[in-house]
Amino acid sequence: MxxxxxxxxxxxxxxxxxxxxxxxxxxxxxxxxxxxxxxxxxxxxxxxxxxxxxxxxxxxxxxxxxxxxxxxxxxxxxxxxxxxRGSHPDSGRGEAPLPPAGPHAEHPVELPGFELLRVIGRGGMGEVWLAQQQSLKRTVAVKLLPPRLAKDAEFVSRFEKEATALAALSHPNIIQIFDRGVAGEHYYFVMEYVEGRSLRDALGLSRLPFQQSLRIIRQVASAIEYAHDQGIIHRDLKPENILLDARGHVKVADFGLAGIRRPGSEQHLTATSVAMGTLNYMAPEQRRDAKNVDRRADLFSLGVMFYELLTGDVPVGRFRLPSERIEELDPRVDAVVERLLENEPEARYATAGEVCAALDPLIDSSSGTTPLPGNTPVPFRSSRTTRPTRGSLLSQRLDAGWTKVRKGVSVVGSLMLLGYAVRAFVGPVDLQVGDVTIGTSGITLKPDPKPWPANTDDELFVSSKLELLELPGSLSRLSMDFVPGTEELNAWSGQWKLKDGRLEVLQGGSDMGISDRFRPRTYVAQRYFSSNDFSAEVDMSVMPLGPEYPDEPDAQHFGELTFRIKDLQVSAFAIPGVGMRLSWRYLLEDGQEIVGNSAQDLENLTADEMPVPALGSFRVRLTMKRRKNGVMVEGFVNNRRFAYKMLPGLEDRVGKVALGCRNLACTFDKLSVQGLLVERPRNRPQQAVGAQE
Structure with a gap:
């Protein structure tokens, strides 16, 4: 045998x-x-x-x-x-898996607060048990380091490093850790239980549909991008470590080989010139020296998994591109796979975010989420929020507003018919129905006793500081405090004023004021920035207007940090009750208009919901960085990214910084802008610039 x-x-x-x-x-x-x-x-x-x-x-x-x-x-x-290899003085070979379940499987370890039910997985670093957390009566997974490995300081360090890595990560596509501890000779940590199967199991049943493969890789890329942003490199991405629930939603697991590169971290356990990972999924540089790899090693592993998802095989030898092997595949996917599998790290994508941006145009928003083979579809309930079945929350609000408009039209029509009937039988009289008067002069509405805040339509002057940074490209940093000074702001719709070192605004209604356009914003008047390298951030708060103003529940409500000029707008929105959103609108050279927002990514499950912080002010940041295929735009709230988009054709554009507020009471503080200062655009008359922005 x-x-x-x-x-x-x-x-x-x-x-x-x-x-x-x-x-x-x-x-x-x-x-x-x-x-x-x-x-x-x-x-x-x-x-x-x-x-x-x-x-x-x-x-x-x-x-x-x-x-x-x-x-x-x-x-x-x-x-x-x-x-x-090489990480332990007594080993020069790969780890053997743990043996099949022995007597201890029937006599589980006693952990305080948990009841171990059965073994659901084994690997080189221990066993994973299905368990119940007794205090909360919830099902969890418990990973145990066996006593024979607990005697080895190297394995204990790796085991604890995995728990440390998971504890530092909070992302819907990464396994969440709940607890850790030691019980006798057993080290353990407790994590969420995913009811489903691994990607390896799914691949063993059949080749997955193309759109499902795209969505899986897109979610994995989103997860590792978040991990990379936290200074953690996985270093062992493979189908066995990707878990899928019944609807195909991803959870990245097994950070046992993760490299933690946060400043001050002492978690680097890999010695120089050590290979660490799974051979067919390891980047070339990782095979030679795992300690010194960066995030691009994970991108290589992602490429191997992507190729395997598309074709059923790992890329061995002089492999053919996916669409050359599978005729029905979109040939655009070849460029993504090919770049991920480049031998040299410099030739791959720089970040997982760029991979996501490359995949987004390939994902069919109408295809939905496909259940895994062999699973019965179940209603999907997100761990963050229940997603609507028809459109985004913002779309639903717009639909609701239009429904009310139609109802209003119907009511007015009914009142007109009632007026005609009364005049036919009684004669010319005035009929009063609520705030509506139907008389000989027609239908009139009672004036609303609650006026909207008046528009400022004027200039504000605040304190600012401009400094030239010692960086390539001569970037400048403009810092503003909202106290009286000499920096000019153009304030339009809404009551804008400086108060207690902040910029405050009450904005409601749609009165255009002295302008020929409705603009619920204040612009930094005399500064123009390039879209190639731009970052703006501000402290913001958004609150209801209050009972002294009319209530418009179905109107737009938002705070905004934006890069704008005529025919161009890139904005980070805070929309109470909906969430943080990124929005864009601009024209290409051929006149084609590019319009979109990150709500579509939420509907396609390619982005994560980020609510507007409920209490106090929060920090909003909008960044743009020129890349090979366009400009990468990102939006952040409290240093957590909520959306990003690669926008082709946005290079070399010029815009102003503006702060916006719509049907809310907003405050802004500590505005900071870093970027390439450029001259005022010369393609239109100077006197028209302010009116067109």
Missing amino acids: IAQPCPNCGRTHDVGVYVTGQRMLCQCGIRFDVRRGDAVAAAAAAAMPYEARGGDTTVGPPRRGVASQAQQPVAADMVGATVL
Whole structure:
């Protein structure tokens, strides 16, 4: 008997009748590659550093973007095998999976506050148990480090590092940790339980639909981008570590090999010149030196998973591009895969956010979310908020407003018919119905006793400081305090005033005032910035106008930080009761208008809901950075990004900074703008500039 354990559950299989490279289906549901004894030497050679192998042995030139480890046939035999070389003085080989369930499976460890029910997974770092948290009566997953590994300081450090990494992350597509501790000889941590299966299990059943594959990779990219922003690199992305619920929503798990790169962190456990990860999913630089890899190593692993999702195979040797293998695939996906699988990190995408931006145009908003094969569809309830089934919340409010308009028209029509009937039978009289008078002169409405705040339509002058930064491109920083000074602001619709070091505004109604356009904003009058490198941030608060003003529940309500000029607008909106939104509108050179907002990304489940902070002021930031394919625009609230979009054709544009408020009482403080100052646009008369913005 030639035995090989399953890399997922540890179950032993007789592979004597198989050849190396064939895939075997385990009872746990995953398929794994058979590795016969004759492959051991080749596997050991693959685990050696590149230099020790004497260079690359691939015959023939590779395709663009081919993975260097995929060029070595042995890598196909190592799918699912997690490798850790050189990190322990007694080991020079990969970790063997834990053995199948032994007696302890029937006699679980006693953990205070938790009842362990059954083993649901095993791996090189321990067991995962299904458990119940007794205090809250909720189902959780508990990961245990076995006593034999708890005696090894290296494994304890890795185990605790995984808990530390998870505790630092709060993202809907990343497994959430609840607790950690030590019970006797057992180290453990408690995390959320995802009722579903791994991506590896799903791949073992059938090739997933194209749109579902796009959405899965998009969610994984969103998760690792958030982790990267927190200074954490996963370093072991593979289908086994991607969990999917019944509706196909992603949870990234297993941060046991994560590198934590936050300032002051002492969590770097990987020694120099150590390879760490899973061979077929490791970036070339990660195979040589895992300690010094950056976020682009995760992007390479993402590319391998993406290729496998699209084609059913990992990219081995001189692989063909996905659309060359699967005719029905959108050929635009090839460029994304090819760039992710570039050998040199500099040739890949710089961030996972750029990957998301590249995938967004490929995702069909009408395709919805597809249940996993073998699962019964269940109603989806988000862990954050219940999403509406028809359009975004903002769309629903607009629909509701239009419904009320139609009802109002119907009421007025009915009153007119009533007036005609009264005049026909009684004669010319005035009929009073509520605030409506129907008489000989027609229908008149009683004046509203609650007037809107008056418009400022004037200039305010505030204190400012302009400094030139010692950075490439001669960036400038403009800082404003809202106290009297010499910096000019153009204040339009609404009552804008300086009070207690802040800019305050009451805005309601749609009166255009002395302007020929309705503009519920205040502009920084004499400063123009380039869209190529721009960042503005301000403290903002948004509150209801109060009972002394008319109530318009279905009208627009928002606070705004915006980059604007004629025919161009990029805004970060705070919309009470709806959430934070990014919005854009501009013209391309051919006259085509580009209009959109991040609500569509929420509907497509490619972005996460970010509510408007409920209490006090909050920090809003809007950034634009020129990239190869356009300008990357990002919106942040309290240093957490809520939306981003790659906008093609927005390069080299010029705009002003403005603050907006609509049907609310808003305050603004500590406005700071950093960017490339440019001259006033000369393509229209100077006297028309202010009126057109």
